[in-house]
Amino acid sequence: MSDKIICRCEEVLLSEIVEAMKTGAQTEKELKLKTRAGMGICQGRTCRPLLEQIISFYTNKKIPQASNLTFSIPVRPLSLSALAHTGKDYKNEN
Amino acid sequence: MKYDLVVIGAGPAGMSAAIKAASHGATVAIVDENPAAGGKLLGQLYKEPKTGWWIGREVAKSLEEKVKRLGIDYFPENEVWAIFPQWKVLLNHGEELHTDYILLATGAAEKAIPVPGWTIPGVMSIGAAQVLNNFHRVNPGKRIAIIGIDALSLTVANELKLSGAQVIGIYLPPPDDFLDRISNPQQMIAYLSSLADAAPNHFLKFAGKVTQNEFIQKVSAAFYPYRGMKIWGIPLFLRKSILEIEGDKQAEQIKIAKISRDGLPEMESVKTIQVDCVCISGGLYPLSELASAAGCEFAYINELGGHIPLHSQEMETTQTGIFVAGNITGIEGAKIAMAQGELAGTVVSDRLGLLKSGTAIIKKAQARVEKARENALIKFQPDIEKGRELAVQFWDERT
Amino acid sequence: MRIKKHPILGKLEEKEINITFNGREFAALEGESIAAALLANHIRILSYTEKRQEPRGIYCGIGHCYECRVTVDGERSVRACITTVKDGMRIESQGESPK
Ligand SMILES: Cc1cc2nc3c(=O)[nH]c(=O)nc-3n(C[C@H](O)[C@H](O)[C@H](O)COP(=O)(O)OP(=O)(O)OC[C@H]3O[C@@H](n4cnc5c(N)ncnc54)[C@H](O)[C@@H]3O)c2cc1C
Ligand code: FES
Numbered sequence: 293m294s295d296k297i298i299c300r301c302e303e304v305l306l307s308e309i310v311e312a313m314k315t316g317a318q319t320e321k322e323l324k325l326k327t328r329a330g331m332g333i334c335q336g337r338t339c340r341p342l343l344e345q346i347i348s349f350y351t352n353k354k355i356p357q358a359s360n361l362t363f364s365i366p367v368r369p370l371s372l373s374a375l376a377h378t379g380k381d382y383k384n385e386n
Numbered sequence: 387m388k389y390d391l392v393v394i395g396a397g398p399a400g401m402s403a404a405i406k407a408a409s410h411g412a413t414v415a416i417v418d419e420n421p422a423a424g425g426k427l428l429g430q431l432y433k434e435p436k437t438g439w440w441i442g443r444e445v446a447k448s449l450e451e452k453v454k455r456l457g458i459d460y461f462p463e464n465e466v467w468a469i470f471p472q473w474k475v476l477l478n479h480g481e482e483l484h485t486d487y488i489l490l491a492t493g494a495a496e497k498a499i500p501v502p503g504w505t506i507p508g509v510m511s512i513g514a515a516q517v518l519n520n521f522h523r524v525n526p527g528k529r530i531a532i533i534g535i536d537a538l539s540l541t542v543a544n545e546l547k548l549s550g551a552q553v554i555g556i557y558l559p560p561p562d563d564f565l566d567r568i569s570n571p572q573q574m575i576a577y578l579s580s581l582a583d584a585a586p587n588h589f590l591k592f593a594g595k596v597t598q599n600e601f602i603q604k605v606s607a608a609f610y611p612y613r614g615m616k617i618w619g620i621p622l623f624l625r626k627s628i629l630e631i632e633g634d635k636q637a638e639q640i641k642i643a644k645i646s647r648d649g650l651p652e653m654e655s656v657k658t659i660q661v662d663c664v665c666i667s668g669g670l671y672p673l674s675e676l677a678s679a680a681g682c683e684f685a686y687i688n689e690l691g692g693h694i695p696l697h698s699q700e701m702e703t704t705q706t707g708i709f710v711a712g713n714i715t716g717i718e719g720a721k722i723a724m725a726q727g728e729l730a731g732t733v734v735s736d737r738l739g740l741l742k743s744g745t746a747i748i749k750k751a752q753a754r755v756e757k758a759r760e761n762a763l764i765k766f767q768p769d770i771e772k773g774r775e776l777a778v779q780f781w782d783e784r785t
Numbered sequence: 786m787r788i789k790k791h792p793i794l795g796k797l798e799e800k801e802i803n804i805t806f807n808g809r810e811f812a813a814l815e816g817e818s819i820a821a822a823l824l825a826n827h828i829r830i831l832s833y834t835e836k837r838q839e840p841r842g843i844y845c846g847i848g849h850c851y852e853c854r855v856t857v858d859g860e861r862s863v864r865a866c867i868t869t870v871k872d873g874m875r876i877e878s879q880g881e882s883p884k
Contacts, residue, residue, distance in 0.1 A: 294502040303836045333851045341497045355686050366467040367675040419848055421869045495849050507829035507842030514846025522821035523788040549788045635840055636829045
């Protein structure tokens with residue numbers, strides 16, 4: 293079957309994710325670092341549940357009963373003007 | 387600015403909570419990134435068996451009027467991008483709201499179904515189609531195909547048809563290793579027939595009845611006709627999948643295939659059909675990023691739609707002063723979200739010392755949530771009761 | 786694409802205003818989102834992606850996916866699906882289309 297995009301923001305294909313998993317990535321964090329899946333401007337809001345399912349399927353592990361989800365601040369991309377406005381020094385990826 | 391309560395999300399849960407607390411005398415702010423108040427209410431439109439048409443935008447309007455009447459500070463078109471201890475809520479236009487109590491009522495987001503070609507313009511989530519169609523009054527397309535069969539997609543299909551668009555069919559997602567749950571005809575039929583008993587609208591009830599009826603139930607999924615069945619004029623294909631969406635600058639055609647009894651596409655059956663819009667319905671999950679960033683503890687409960695912030699019967703999370711209500715606690719309907727919001731608003735009012743016989747009033751508000759659940763017609767998650775039990779259990783285990 | 790008359794919701798009665806998209810003028814209705822106004826004018830492409838220069842349009846419709854980012858009166862990356870049109874608004878698509 294044809295390949296398909298999983299992470300729309302960073303344009304990461306399913307095949308790239310599966311490949312990254314074959315070469316060692318086993319967690320969401322490792323996958324992110326290897327492929328950038330989930331690192332885009334929407335901050336994983338679209339692909340995160342998919343990544344969880346894919347990892348769970350290929351590693352044969354249940355989606356973790358994590359007591360802490362890893363979302364960090366800012367939870368929304370901030371424009372520079374907004375940052376200037378708040379006068380704070382937070383890093384912004386987009 | 388200092389408030390007694392800051393509510394994040396002006397959906398049914400958030401507005402109901404704000405109204406409750408303000409009516410007890412609390413000073414309340416409510417923030418939403420959307421210019422229109424109402425959250426997911428805005429697109430809702432269906433006929434309920436007993437009470438007639440449920441027009442979400444009108445429900446939203448009446449809540450918004452109450453919010454304004456009570457002098458609640460409403461910040462539309464403002465995103466909350468951070469929450470800092472004890473507690474500071476930061477908005478993207480620079481405002482900083484200070485408070486002892488926060489209510490997170492950020493609702494749900496949609497789960498995707500990745501299909502080759504699903505990034506082409508014209509392919510959108512079922513929720514986008516619903517809002518465009520019923521709130522903005524623009525048809526998302528003229529010839530629309532839907533991927534994913536569930537309460538939401540069936541309801542929206544009917545809404546699209548009602549407004550003059552042509553829905554050419556509701557199809558299964560492409561079979562996928564990691565998504566087999568929703569592309570399996572057998573489970574689909576079991577799910578659909580479970581809808582018939584308490585369907586929120588005539589259309590769903592009808593869909594449920596069709597799959598409950600005669601031969602389909604008896605002879606199992608293997609014999610559901612490939613040509614599908616029409617439900618109020620909309621073809622429902624329980625044994626055909628959309629394998630791919632094609633189009634250069636926008637969606638132009640879909641490739642569909644028959645699905646064999648073991649859930650695999652029969653490649654010799656592949657056909658191409660013209661469309662200008664494809665809607666994806668993959669279900670909903672609680673949108674809880676702010677709870678996570680604020681340090682709340684979570685549990686993954688599939689029956690509730692995903693990761694939810696652990697919370698007490700009074701809707702408080704593991705972070706003192708941070709409350710939750712609505713879909714962030716699990717995917718349920720609008721009326722339950724409203725009852726949960728009222729409960730959270732009541733508890734916060736009590737904490738603020740605004741209630742005389744707080745305990746009794748809170749008990750009543752809790753009972754109203756239960757009542758709303760009993761009367762709930764729409765069921766987004768098949769095992770919601772089990773999910774609720776697990777949520778209570780996880781909370782009890784930790785305290 | 787506009788649903789002028791709806792069997793349940795009635796007639797559309799909003800006031801017409803003007804916006805421009807990539808320099809061309811279009812009619813919009815007061816109170817609607819940029820994304821809805823453009824779609825009503827048969828415009829689906831709102832941006833092009835960086836890596837593959839693929840066209841993108843409305844996906845989630847409620848501000849979650851950021852696929853509908855456009856430049857509005859010079860401000861970049863405004864979400865067309867949750868930004869209301871205003872008379873005289875200048876909107877531009879983002880990213881480069883493959884030539
Ligand atoms: C597409 C779709 C269709 C649905 N259809 C039905 C239906 O037909 N019937 C039914 O009973 N239920 C339906 N539901 C379920 C629906 O979620 C509930 O009815 C109800 O709207 C949930 O209410 P809520 O207040 O929890 O959240 P929502 O209504 O989702 O409201 C949450 C609000 O929070 C805001 N928000 C989130 N994060 C931030 C942030 N960081 N900063 C600022 N604002 C933020 C959002 O903009 C939104 O307005 C549907 C859900 C979806 C997604
Ligand atoms: S369409 Fe998803 S953010 Fe606008």
